[in-house]
Amino acid sequence: MIDDKTAREAVVRAADELFYTRGVQAVGMDAVRTAAGVSLKRIYSLFAxxxxxxxxxxxxxxxxxxxxxxxxxxxxxxxxxxxxxxxxxxxxxxxxxxxxxxxxxxxxxxxxxxxxxxxxxxxxxxxxxxxxxxxxxxxxxxxxxxxxxxxxxxxxxxxxxxxxxxxxxxxxxxxxxxxxxxxxxxxx
Structure with missing residues (x-):
């Protein structure tokens, strides 16, 4: 399992690319999960x-x-x-x-x-x-x-x-x- 810092960085980078390309409101958290390779439960433990x-x-x-x-x-x-x-x-x-x-x-x-x-x-x-x-x-x-x-x-x-x-x-x-x-x- 990857540590929180690495997981956080992966989520931020994936979200950054998705939000910038598609727009924030058009991107669901499932898309972020898939792009980051981090479970939704883990994402919400990192970001409220x-x-x-x-x-x-x-x-x-x-x-x-x-x-x-x-x-x-x-x-x-x-x-x-x-x-x-x-x-x-x-x-x-x-x-x-x-x-x-x-x-x-x-x-x-x-x-x-x-x-x-x-x-x-x-x-x-x-x-x-x-x-x-x-x-x-x-x-x-x-x-x-x-x-x-x-x-x-x-x-x-x-x-x-x-x-x-x-x-x-x-x-x-x-x-x-x-x-x-x-x-x-x-x-x-």
Missing amino acids: SKDELVVAVLHHRTAVWDAGLASTSERATSARERILAVFDFLDAWFREPDFRGCAFINAHGELGASSSAVADAVREQKRTFQEYVARLVADAGAPPALAPQLAILAEGAQTTAAISGSPEAAHQARAAAETLLDVATGRR
């Missing part, structure tokens, strides 16, 4: 409810998102390039064959009105992303008001890419971010 599992999936997604941003930004050689790396990260993500938009926005759209735990997990991820962008903006010596503008560009690019089915939104958002950076820092 489907909402609790959704929140665990969102926390997993947060870790993946944060690691992807960090990996992309560490290749940048300046504060300005670290900001623009956010949009390079988005471009690479939008080109993945399984891209279905932002899992946080998707989960909030499905469950945000009925699950405060899901809404809170989504808000927390969005808040930490905005704080990350704010740190990048501060490092670049740009005015603090630029940070929410850049975060909105990134969020809008995710939604646009998902709906249009085209990764071009990342390039367009990056170009807008460059313009905003130039104006904010007096480069033009």
Whole structure:
């Protein structure tokens, strides 16, 4: 028998893939059980409810998102390039064959009105992303008001890419971010 940590990870990964591909409400716990190879009884011993599992999936997604941003930004050689790396990260993500938009926005759209735990997990991820962008903006010596503008560009690019089915939104958002950076820092 596998230990709880391994079983939990298997369930979260299986649920993540299923929820992201099909939507949270379209996926029953039997599908999660089958995909994870963990009994339903064991799943419910690890997660008290489907909402609790959704929140665990969102926390997993947060870790993946944060690691992807960090990996992309560490290749940048300046504060300005670290900001623009956010949009390079988005471009690479939008080109993945399984891209279905932002899992946080998707989960909030499905469950945000009925699950405060899901809404809170989504808000927390969005808040930490905005704080990350704010740190990048501060490092670049740009005015603090630029940070929410850049975060909105990134969020809008995710939604646009998902709906249009085209990764071009990342390039367009990056170009807008460059313009905003130039104006904010007096480069033009």
